[in-house]
Amino acid sequence: xxxxxRTIRLADTDAAGVVYFAxxxxxxxxxxxxxxxxxxxxxxxxxRDRLFAVPIVRGExxxxxxxxxxxxxxxxxxxxxxxxxxxxxxxxxxxxENPALLLMxxxxxxxxxxxxxxxxxxxxxxxxxxxxxFTPPSNEKALT
Amino acid sequence: xxxxxRTIRLADTDAAGVVYFAxxxxxxxxxxxxxxxxxxxxxxxxxRDRLFAVPIVRGExxxxxxxxxxxxxxxxxxxxxxxxxxxxxxxxxxxxENPALLLMxxxxxxxxxxxxxxxxxxxxxxxxxxxxxFTPPSNEKALT
Amino acid sequence: xxxxxRTIRLADTDAAGVVYFAxxxxxxxxxxxxxxxxxxxxxxxxxRDRLFAVPIVRGExxxxxxxxxxxxxxxxxxxxxxxxxxxxxxxxxxxxENPALLLMxxxxxxxxxxxxxxxxxxxxxxxxxxxxxFTPPSNEKALT
Amino acid sequence: xxxxxRTIRLADTDAAGVVYFAxxxxxxxxxxxxxxxxxxxxxxxxxRDRLFAVPIVRGExxxxxxxxxxxxxxxxxxxxxxxxxxxxxxxxxxxxENPALLLMxxxxxxxxxxxxxxxxxxxxxxxxxxxxxFTPPSNEKALT
Numbered sequence: 354x355x356x357x358x359r360t361i362r363l364a365d366t367d368a369a370g371v372v373y374f375a376x377x378x379x380x381x382x383x384x385x386x387x388x389x390x391x392x393x394x395x396x397x398x399x400x401r402d403r404l405f406a407v408p409i410v411r412g413e414x415x416x417x418x419x420x421x422x423x424x425x426x427x428x429x430x431x432x433x434x435x436x437x438x439x440x441x442x443x444x445x446x447x448x449x450e451n452p453a454l455l456l457m458x459x460x461x462x463x464x465x466x467x468x469x470x471x472x473x474x475x476x477x478x479x480x481x482x483x484x485x486x487f488t489p490p491s492n493e494k495a496l497t
Numbered sequence: 498x499x500x501x502x503r504t505i506r507l508a509d510t511d512a513a514g515v516v517y518f519a520x521x522x523x524x525x526x527x528x529x530x531x532x533x534x535x536x537x538x539x540x541x542x543x544x545r546d547r548l549f550a551v552p553i554v555r556g557e558x559x560x561x562x563x564x565x566x567x568x569x570x571x572x573x574x575x576x577x578x579x580x581x582x583x584x585x586x587x588x589x590x591x592x593x594e595n596p597a598l599l600l601m602x603x604x605x606x607x608x609x610x611x612x613x614x615x616x617x618x619x620x621x622x623x624x625x626x627x628x629x630x631f632t633p634p635s636n637e638k639a640l641t
Numbered sequence: 642x643x644x645x646x647r648t649i650r651l652a653d654t655d656a657a658g659v660v661y662f663a664x665x666x667x668x669x670x671x672x673x674x675x676x677x678x679x680x681x682x683x684x685x686x687x688x689r690d691r692l693f694a695v696p697i698v699r700g701e702x703x704x705x706x707x708x709x710x711x712x713x714x715x716x717x718x719x720x721x722x723x724x725x726x727x728x729x730x731x732x733x734x735x736x737x738e739n740p741a742l743l744l745m746x747x748x749x750x751x752x753x754x755x756x757x758x759x760x761x762x763x764x765x766x767x768x769x770x771x772x773x774x775f776t777p778p779s780n781e782k783a784l785t
Numbered sequence: 786x787x788x789x790x791r792t793i794r795l796a797d798t799d800a801a802g803v804v805y806f807a808x809x810x811x812x813x814x815x816x817x818x819x820x821x822x823x824x825x826x827x828x829x830x831x832x833r834d835r836l837f838a839v840p841i842v843r844g845e846x847x848x849x850x851x852x853x854x855x856x857x858x859x860x861x862x863x864x865x866x867x868x869x870x871x872x873x874x875x876x877x878x879x880x881x882e883n884p885a886l887l888l889m890x891x892x893x894x895x896x897x898x899x900x901x902x903x904x905x906x907x908x909x910x911x912x913x914x915x916x917x918x919f920t921p922p923s924n925e926k927a928l929t
Contacts, residue, residue, distance in 0.1 A: 360819070360822070362814070363655045367656070371552070374605070375520065375652070382518070382519065386792075408518075409560065413558075423828030461518070512798035512800070515800070534711060541711050544651060567674070688800045697848065700807070704842050
């Protein structure tokens with residue numbers, strides 16, 4: 354389980370004075386990238402690989418309270434493998450001083466494909482190690 | 498029902514070569530803004546009003562095919578009032594030449610609030626007119 | 642000379658209520674992309690080509706008046722070749738109804754390189770045609 | 786003098802595989818925000834204040850080498866007061882392990898105004914303290 358600290362920046366906000374809704378998903382993706390790096394994955398190569406790609410095919414986000422420029426938050430990330438070629442990530446965004454106060458919650462669904470054929474392929478060994486590293490025991494599922 | 502044409506721009510893409518997933522929701526929000534303007538709503542005032550705000554409290558997006566820089570798409574928007582203070586918008590993104598080929602689909606949930614108290618308030622008359630204008634007859638629901 | 646119409650979107654703004662300064666340069670880049678498309682250039686291929694790349698090595702922008710969500714502007718683009726491997730683009734952003742009222746002005750400097758070696762190479766024939774198409778006569782310079 | 790560490794994120798990049806040029810200026814603005822916070826300035830209030838605003842009226846950026854997703858950089862910020870109502874900030878972006886290797890350089894010009902009248906006003910005391918804190922001795926200028 355990874356906890357990624359982030360300060361809300363002016364570029365994350367819009368004229369309504371709070372975080373632009375789509376930027377909430379970008380915050381979450383940063384935590385995903387940080388977790389890949391923590392596992393030793395080279396992001397430059399990962400996102401340009403010729404042999405595999407792991408596009409996000411679904412994203413969802415809920416906002417419980419507004420976030421303002423300068424706010425410090427913690428993004429907690431919990432991945433879970435949900436098939437041979439796919440995993441989900443659940444994100445919970447809270448204030449650093451109150452981990453029980455949910456500000457936002459998001460989920461992304463990632464599918465591993467061959468970038469040329471766009472057909473599903475099994476998750477790479479590096480992604481499987483990353484899943485082993487960051488998935489809490491209670492979320493592990495038997496995949497047969 | 499509004500059809501908003503949009504060309505994918507380099508700023509919408511990322512190093513994986515396709516539209517960055519969170520940018521998909523921004524495309525949809527542009528269509529929402531265009532529909533408000535089509536109804537005569539002044540966006541500058543709308544997003545900074547002291548008496549009401551209509552934050553998005555939930556967003557979700559599905560990607561069926563990758564979108565590349567330069568691609569031209571049509572974003573079709575269908576709103577639906579789902580309560581005294583709330584409405585949803587369903588977005589379908591297709592190529593201009595093939596309205597049956599779904600590239601992306603998204604949904605946003607908007608709740609009308611008093612920006613000071615953050616309490617729910619009924620949708621404003623302008624938003625109700627906008628809903629009347631853009632909701633297809635089949636989506637109208639009795640709200641009692 | 643290309644005139645690119647654009648409406649300011651919520652995603653372009655920040656919590657100060659106006660266009661986020663760096664987003665001003667994105668608006669200009671959109672006009673550049675539109676001019677390349679107008680010349681028949683396939684943007685997906687152009688920005689991922691293995692044989693050449695045309696990175697922006699310098700950008701500058703001046704803001705004369707604030708821009709708000711919903712504002713409609715015209716971005717006028719004037720390119721000029723300034724060397725065998727380089728060209729500049731000057732952008733002027735005005736309201737549609739008053740072409741004499743400058744809202745923003747920007748400039749970008751582009752250099753054609755081999756993406757592998759990052760060494761300068763001459764502008765491609767397609768870019769030279771584009772320059773011929775969009776450069777006003779008064780800006781043409783003898784390059785020997 | 787502030788040194789702000791930043792990792793390049795996928796959202797900062799574009800389909801050309803490197804940092805989108807306008808995103809370079811956003812990186813710099815983050816360092817500015819971090820320096821204001823380091824001085825105890827509340828960013829939410831700062832960017833929405835009714836009595837003053839400090840819009841950026843000019844920005845410029847030079848790119849010396851491409852930046853890729855996952856790259857770690859240090860943004861060094863040097864402000865300088867250049868008039869009663871104005872200051873500039875110079876930014877230098879380098880790799881953490883080689884402070885002599887310039888990757889990007891940028892400059893922003895900020896003018897303090899009354900947001901209602903858009904007329905210049907003197908820099909606020911908080912901004913003057915911030916300037917005192919972060920301006921190196923050699924950059925101080927006599928302002929008469």
